[in-house]
Amino acid sequence: MRLFRLLALAVVGTVLAQDTFDDRQVDSDDSFDVTRGSDRHNKTRTGPHPNASSEPTILKCIEIRELTRLINIANNATRLNRTTHGDATKAAAIKAEASKAAPTLNDLKGNSTLVASCQQFFAHEDMVERCVRMHYYERLEKLAANATLLDHKFHGDAARISAVKAEATADASKLSRLSSNATLTQFCAARRDHARCLELEKLQKEVDKAQNATSTRGGAGADKTHKGQAEASSAAARLDALKSNTTLVNYCNSHRE
Numbered sequence: 001m002r003l004f005r006l007l008a009l010a011v012v013g014t015v016l017a018q019d020t021f022d023d024r025q026v027d028s029d030d031s032f033d034v035t036r037g038s039d040r041h042n043k044t045r046t047g048p049h050p051n052a053s054s055e056p057t058i059l060k061c062i063e064i065r066e067l068t069r070l071i072n073i074a075n076n077a078t079r080l081n082r083t084t085h086g087d088a089t090k091a092a093a094i095k096a097e098a099s100k101a102a103p104t105l106n107d108l109k110g111n112s113t114l115v116a117s118c119q120q121f122f123a124h125e126d127m128v129e130r131c132v133r134m135h136y137y138e139r140l141e142k143l144a145a146n147a148t149l150l151d152h153k154f155h156g157d158a159a160r161i162s163a164v165k166a167e168a169t170a171d172a173s174k175l176s177r178l179s180s181n182a183t184l185t186q187f188c189a190a191r192r193d194h195a196r197c198l199e200l201e202k203l204q205k206e207v208d209k210a211q212n213a214t215s216t217r218g219g220a221g222a223d224k225t226h227k228g229q230a231e232a233s234s235a236a237a238r239l240d241a242l243k244s245n246t247t248l249v250n251y252c253n254s255h256r257e
């Protein structure tokens with residue numbers, strides 16, 4: 001479980017990255033920053049930790065993925081051309097970077113413990129990314145089916161409304177593919193519950209703090225600004241809403257660390 005907590009942290013910011021370990025291309029556009037690639041590569045060579053084995057596992061996994069991606073792009077003329085928009089100089093630079101990266105990647109992949117951990121990491125990241133996509137398609141579908149909400153959101157702009165409806169229709173099969181996978185939906189539900197428990201805890205602290213400040217002598221320390229009071233009362237309302245769900249409260253109580 002510890003690994004997974006670390007993984008959850010690393011996932012932030014890379015959630016929408018489309019590449020997976022074996023560099024399967026989903027809808028990716030091969031946007032690859034040559035400069036960043038070189039910097040990264042330089043850093044592994046000359047940075048404060050010249051020996052890659054001293055880096056945390058997750059950073060090494062991310063490096064494996066980026067180096068794999070770099071090398072795969074360099075070795076595929078179509079992708080290389082697309083990435084560089086046909087610029088031969090840039091293409092040559094990527095190829096040079098890729099050949100420098102190859103031995104580093106080989107070293108990393110020579111560690112079977114690392115490779116196994118990274119496979120776990122990438123599988124987890126891949127699921128998180130699919131949760132995010134599924135949630136997006138779900139919201140889109142709900143929006144497209146709600147004429148009142150559509151009208152309100154797009155101020156009656158018929159063109160934009162029909163564009164949203166068309167997008168929802170186009171994405172319907174993607175949604176059903178994702179939501180028919182029980183492993184995935186269970187994973188996403190557990191993630192969502194966990195996030196709600198964290199939110200509940202945070203709100204409870206906020207509300208306690210605000211009440212505490214109000215109840216001290218003369219209310220010293222209470223945030224009496226309009227904004228502060230509005231925030232405190234919206235936190236309290238959200239907290240009440242969460243706490244009114246006993247399933248959630250029970251779940252949080254039984255999963256407290």
Ligand SMILES: *[C@@H]1O[C@H](CO)[C@@H](O)[C@H](O)[C@H]1NC(C)=O
Pocket residue numbers: 035038039042046
């Ligand atoms: C990488 O490091 C080499 C040697 O230190 C340096 O000459 C080169 O300019 C660096 N490349 C980048 C992109 O920083």
Ligand SMILES: *[C@@H]1O[C@H](CO)[C@@H](O)[C@H](O)[C@H]1NC(C)=O
Pocket residue numbers: 051052053054
């Ligand atoms: C560097 O990494 C290698 C394995 O790749 C290891 O055998 C060696 O002990 C490490 N050296 C240091 C100084 O950490």
Ligand SMILES: *[C@@H]1O[C@H](CO)[C@@H](O)[C@H](O)[C@H]1NC(C)=O
Pocket residue numbers: 053056057060111112113114117
């Ligand atoms: C292999 O990778 C694991 C996980 O990152 C690491 O703990 C271990 O030190 C590595 N072994 C070598 C020989 O580099």
Ligand SMILES: *[C@@H]1O[C@H](CO)[C@@H](O)[C@H](O)[C@H]1NC(C)=O
Pocket residue numbers: 025076077078079
């Ligand atoms: C090269 O990339 C293109 C576009 O991503 C892909 O369709 C093709 O299968 C790749 N070719 C090889 C040999 O991997």
Ligand SMILES: *[C@@H]1O[C@H](CO)[C@@H](O)[C@H](O)[C@H]1NC(C)=O
Pocket residue numbers: 078081082085086
């Ligand atoms: C490479 O990309 C450029 C611009 O994106 C395009 O005009 C050209 O036809 C491509 N060449 C090949 C061989 O795909």
Ligand SMILES: *[C@@H]1O[C@H](CO)[C@@H](O)[C@H](O)[C@H]1NC(C)=O
Pocket residue numbers: 146147148149
């Ligand atoms: C449509 O959206 C409105 C505004 O958010 C909401 O009040 C209503 O319950 C929704 N209708 C349906 C059928 O979900």
Ligand SMILES: *[C@@H]1O[C@H](CO)[C@@H](O)[C@H](O)[C@H]1NC(C)=O
Pocket residue numbers: 127181182183184
């Ligand atoms: C369902 O999701 C799991 C977890 O990501 C995955 O391993 C599995 O291959 C998926 N099943 C199907 C039928 O896509």
Ligand SMILES: *[C@@H]1O[C@H](CO)[C@@H](O)[C@H](O)[C@H]1NC(C)=O
Pocket residue numbers: 208209212213216
């Ligand atoms: C409530 O106020 C007391 C005294 O100022 C303080 O010691 C305590 O930590 C506060 N509790 C919370 C939840 O902020």
Ligand SMILES: *[C@@H]1O[C@H](CO)[C@@H](O)[C@H](O)[C@H]1NC(C)=O
Pocket residue numbers: 192193196245246247248251
């Ligand atoms: C209550 O919480 C559970 C667990 O998070 C969730 O599955 C359920 O949909 C929630 N019920 C309502 C009415 O929000």
